[in-house]
Amino acid sequence: MKPFATLLDRLVLTPSRNGKLTLLTDYFRSTPDPDRGYGLAALAGALDLKAIKPALLKELALEKLDPVLFQYSYDYVGDLAETISLIWDGGEKEHVSEGEQPRLGEVVARMNALGRTEVRSAVRDLLDHLDHSSRFAFLKLATGSLRIGVSARLAKQALAEMSGPDGMKKDVTEIETLWHGLEPPYEPLFAWLEGKAEKPVLATPAIFHSVMLANPVEEGDLDKLNPEDYAAEWKWDGIRVQMSSFGGTKKLYSRSGDDISGAFPDVIDAINFEGVIDGELLVGGTARSNSATRTFSDLQQRLNRKTVSAKMIADYPAFVRAYDLLFDRDEDIRARSYLRRREELSEVIEKAPHDRFDISPLIDFQSWLQLDQLRLAPPDPVVEGVMIKRKDSVYQAGRLKGPWFKWKRDPFNVDAVMMYAQRGHGKRSSYYSDFTFGVWAEGEGGEQLVPVGKAYFGFTDAELEVLDKFVRDNTVERFGPVRSVRAEPGFGFVLEVAFEGINRSTRHKSGVAMRFPRISRLRMDKLPRDADRLSTLTAMVEGREQDIGA
Amino acid sequence: MKPEALLHPTPAGLYCPLGNFHVDPVRPVERALITHGHSDHARAGHGKVLATRQTLDIMALRYGEDFTRSQQVAEWGEVIDVDGVSVHFHPAGHVLGSAQIAIEKDGMRIVVSGDYKRGVDPTCDAFQPVPCDVFITEATFGLPVFHHPDPKAETRKLLASIRQFPERTHLVGAYSLGKAQRVIRLIRDCGYDKPIFIHGALARLCDYYVSQGIELGELRPATIEKKDPSAFHGAIVVGPPSAFQDRWARRFNEPLIAFASGWMMVRQRAKQGGVELPLVISDHCDWPELLETIREISPQEVWVTHGREEALVRWCELQGLPAKPLHLVGYEDEGD
Numbered sequence: 001m002k003p004f005a006t007l008l009d010r011l012v013l014t015p016s017r018n019g020k021l022t023l024l025t026d027y028f029r030s031t032p033d034p035d036r037g038y039g040l041a042a043l044a045g046a047l048d049l050k051a052i053k054p055a056l057l058k059e060l061a062l063e064k065l066d067p068v069l070f071q072y073s074y075d076y077v078g079d080l081a082e083t084i085s086l087i088w089d090g091g092e093k094e095h096v097s098e099g100e101q102p103r104l105g106e107v108v109a110r111m112n113a114l115g116r117t118e119v120r121s122a123v124r125d126l127l128d129h130l131d132h133s134s135r136f137a138f139l140k141l142a143t144g145s146l147r148i149g150v151s152a153r154l155a156k157q158a159l160a161e162m163s164g165p166d167g168m169k170k171d172v173t174e175i176e177t178l179w180h181g182l183e184p185p186y187e188p189l190f191a192w193l194e195g196k197a198e199k200p201v202l203a204t205p206a207i208f209h210s211v212m213l214a215n216p217v218e219e220g221d222l223d224k225l226n227p228e229d230y231a232a233e234w235k236w237d238g239i240r241v242q243m244s245s246f247g248g249t250k251k252l253y254s255r256s257g258d259d260i261s262g263a264f265p266d267v268i269d270a271i272n273f274e275g276v277i278d279g280e281l282l283v284g285g286t287a288r289s290n291s292a293t294r295t296f297s298d299l300q301q302r303l304n305r306k307t308v309s310a311k312m313i314a315d316y317p318a319f320v321r322a323y324d325l326l327f328d329r330d331e332d333i334r335a336r337s338y339l340r341r342r343e344e345l346s347e348v349i350e351k352a353p354h355d356r357f358d359i360s361p362l363i364d365f366q367s368w369l370q371l372d373q374l375r376l377a378p379p380d381p382v383v384e385g386v387m388i389k390r391k392d393s394v395y396q397a398g399r400l401k402g403p404w405f406k407w408k409r410d411p412f413n414v415d416a417v418m419m420y421a422q423r424g425h426g427k428r429s430s431y432y433s434d435f436t437f438g439v440w441a442e443g444e445g446g447e448q449l450v451p452v453g454k455a456y457f458g459f460t461d462a463e464l465e466v467l468d469k470f471v472r473d474n475t476v477e478r479f480g481p482v483r484s485v486r487a488e489p490g491f492g493f494v495l496e497v498a499f500e501g502i503n504r505s506t507r508h509k510s511g512v513a514m515r516f517p518r519i520s521r522l523r524m525d526k527l528p529r530d531a532d533r534l535s536t537l538t539a540m541v542e543g544r545e546q547d548i549g550a
Numbered sequence: 551m552k553p554e555a556l557l558h559p560t561p562a563g564l565y566c567p568l569g570n571f572h573v574d575p576v577r578p579v580e581r582a583l584i585t586h587g588h589s590d591h592a593r594a595g596h597g598k599v600l601a602t603r604q605t606l607d608i609m610a611l612r613y614g615e616d617f618t619r620s621q622q623v624a625e626w627g628e629v630i631d632v633d634g635v636s637v638h639f640h641p642a643g644h645v646l647g648s649a650q651i652a653i654e655k656d657g658m659r660i661v662v663s664g665d666y667k668r669g670v671d672p673t674c675d676a677f678q679p680v681p682c683d684v685f686i687t688e689a690t691f692g693l694p695v696f697h698h699p700d701p702k703a704e705t706r707k708l709l710a711s712i713r714q715f716p717e718r719t720h721l722v723g724a725y726s727l728g729k730a731q732r733v734i735r736l737i738r739d740c741g742y743d744k745p746i747f748i749h750g751a752l753a754r755l756c757d758y759y760v761s762q763g764i765e766l767g768e769l770r771p772a773t774i775e776k777k778d779p780s781a782f783h784g785a786i787v788v789g790p791p792s793a794f795q796d797r798w799a800r801r802f803n804e805p806l807i808a809f810a811s812g813w814m815m816v817r818q819r820a821k822q823g824g825v826e827l828p829l830v831i832s833d834h835c836d837w838p839e840l841l842e843t844i845r846e847i848s849p850q851e852v853w854v855t856h857g858r859e860e861a862l863v864r865w866c867e868l869q870g871l872p873a874k875p876l877h878l879v880g881y882e883d884e885g886d
Binding site: 007010011012014016019022023026065066068069070072073076077078079082083086087088131132249423429430480481 | 572662692693695696697699714781782794795796797798799800805806807815816817818820822823824825826827828858860861865869
């Protein structure tokens with residue numbers, strides 16, 4: 001348990017991706033089976049561990065400690081698992097050496113073998129035998145809330161890293177492809193990564209296959225290409241998904257391979273084909289049922305849920321707009337050309353329920369200029385650009401330059417005023433690099449700035465120096481790591497903010513929320529009084545809603 | 551005599567009317583008895599100061615030789631008469647020179663422990679329990695959540711991180727009096743013998759510790775090679791935590807921020823401070839040590855000065871031991 005606990009302690013406080021990767025890689029290299037496999041499962045959200053109710057934990061804590069002292073402690077720490085891990089006094093049993101503490105594999109096996117009546121004493125006994133950081137890790141696992149900022153994708157990246165020195169590493173896409181066919185503690189996977197065994201063989205194709213990604217169109221890219229070699233389709237503003245169905249197993253995966261089937265029973269139940277389809281998950285109606293596709297903010301109502309209510313399904317019906325076919329039944333057709341695969345795909349979609357599946361149509365175009373015009377004035381507001389795909393391209397996992405491009409609609413822009421700044425992390429810990437910005441609105445005391453968003457990238461290192469200096473020289477108030485800066489009509493810092501979309505929000509005081517805001521330019525030529533007004537932003541929201549007819 | 555007649559809280563700090571002196575006063579007074587050199591306990595501008603030799607030296611280093619009109623040295627255990635009140639100083643184990651002060655008259659003895667700890671610390675004399683009628687204790691870490699781990703195990707976390715991230719400069723935040731020298735000494739005791747770089751604010755105090763016979767190994771200023779950040783790859787730099795949020799920290803390569811403090815026990819505290827590597831090393835008692843000390847001394851009454859008074863008072867009440875909080879203001883835990 002101790003190596004896993006130490007890993008968690010470090011991960012929680014390590015903001016940089018590379019730092020996390022090093023910690024994970026070292027853990028997988030230095031921890032024996034099966035413990036590292038259970039650790040991996042815990043990080044990737046795939047660990048099945050008997051759950052303990054917080055109420056039971058609190059009862060156990062109160063066996064040891066006066067309720068008033070417990071309450072003082074809980075109020076101070078603010079997290080139940082952490083409070084209990086800290087106040088627990090295991091006496092002599094706690095002071096055993098690292099090697100004598102129960103191992104993660106033992107803890108998992110023991111917890112999962114318990115009968116209902118044995119839980120209380122087993123948990124008490126485990127807490128006694130672990131030190132405070134292992135207790136914390138155990139309690140977090142058993143209450144099912146790790147929250148350490150590590151995605152399943154990052155854990156898999158670390159597996160690729162551990163598999164060898166540069167040049168000899170396994171590809172992360174290979175690991176992702178295997179992932180859903182394997183179970184904790186993943187011993188065959190580790191054996192293969194360490195070169196001690198052959199690659200594990202999977203029993204079914206109803207698993208996640210790494211997706212093919214596109215590169216953004218950059219200046220001059222298209223000049224070299226012949227439009228006749230390419231097909232184009234709309235880039236829909238939903239989330240990229242993969243549907244796998246084989247032998248009665250039906251799954252919906254996000255583009256990073258997370259299984260999201262549980263949240264979309266409406267889509268899963270409608271699958272009447274076998275194979276693997278690449279597409280966009282959206283809400284609203286399909287083109288085949290002649291009803292409108294709804295916005296990303298409507299789709300968000302359905303995301304990040306484990307289960308979903310009947311009302312939610314009725315109010316926000318989900319469907320898949322298909323892009324590609326990877327497997328036709330159990331036949332791998334990824335090596336066929338894009339146009340061939342599209343033909344097979346349309347046959348499959350033709351026979352699928354028309355209210356849950358449609359196909360992303362091809363765009364008719366003759367020249368890049370014509371496509372550009374279509375891109376800037378798309379026929380549907382839920383389009384965020386166009387995709388350009390070579391007609392003869394095979395389906396290859398990863399982001400290869402050449403076969404597929406994405407050409408996004410231009411971002412929105414506003415001029416906003418810097419209001420607050422917060423220190424960054426890691427490399428940026430001595431810089432004020434996270435900025436909250438606002439625009440003007442009519443308030444009780446006349447015109448005032450209302451915060452509308454926060455951005456911490458988009459600027460260069462040299463620009464960061466300028467921003468940081470402004471913050472240090474013009475601080476008005478400090479609240480912990482946050483400073484408020486001078487922002488008056490005649491004095492302040494104007495930032496040009498670019499963002500991908502804008503929605504209504506009840507969670508923000510301003511009533512609007514931006515998607516992917518970033519600082520695109522420092523407008524030192526402007527005064528805060530020249531910045532935009534909130535009405536400009538609400539008009540952008542209304543403009544979108546009008547397009548959609550909401 | 552009631553103990554309050556011998557010593558009671560006033561806005562300036564604890565006051566003994568019979569001897570006309572204050573203990574650790576927070577504003578200038580005629581005569582001050584000082585437990586230790588941290589700036590919230592030892593302030594400049596008093597008429598007369600009675601303290602240990604090392605505390606007086608530290609005050610002179612920090613405030614200049616003229617920090618008071620008259621200095622008087624208290625030796626360990628020596629009984630000193632202050633206008634008819636007997637006082638004697640005993641080691642508190644907090645930082646170099648730190649003392650508990652026993653105040654006695656007509657058979658009533660009150661011990662002001664100042665800040666203290668019970669854990670092993672080679673940079674100062676160890677705490678000595680003094681039997682008394684009233685024990686005045688701090689409660690900086692007076693909550694059952696605080697269990698300070700073995701400081702050497704914490705120090706080994708730092709050395710493990712340097713092996714794991716050999717390109718990153720490890721900035722170790724530690725308050726300049728006491729904690730910094732203790733951390734440097736711990737790093738040496740764990741077998742690290744490369745030069746350790748220190749922030750300018752630590753230099754004089756580190757020199758003083760060395761002059762008192764505490765070996766700190768080779769220390770270098772963290773300033774000279776500033777044009778070449780690679781000089782600090784994988785290096786340990788010790789400095790006051792406030793410096794790490796400052797432009798000073800930019801000279802280092804991808805700095806990894808560590809912080810040596812008892813507060814690091816609580817993850818959220820570490821997270822809010824942008825600390826990547828918390829080192830739970832404290833110069834105060836943790837909860838079990840506070841309880842153990844009170845049990846060992848077994849006074850008639852416990853008074854609690856600063857920190858989390860309510861929890862410690864509650865515990866004393868549960869033991870049937872009279873206890874009260876003193877609600878002193880002005881002590882801000884510089885040392886932790």
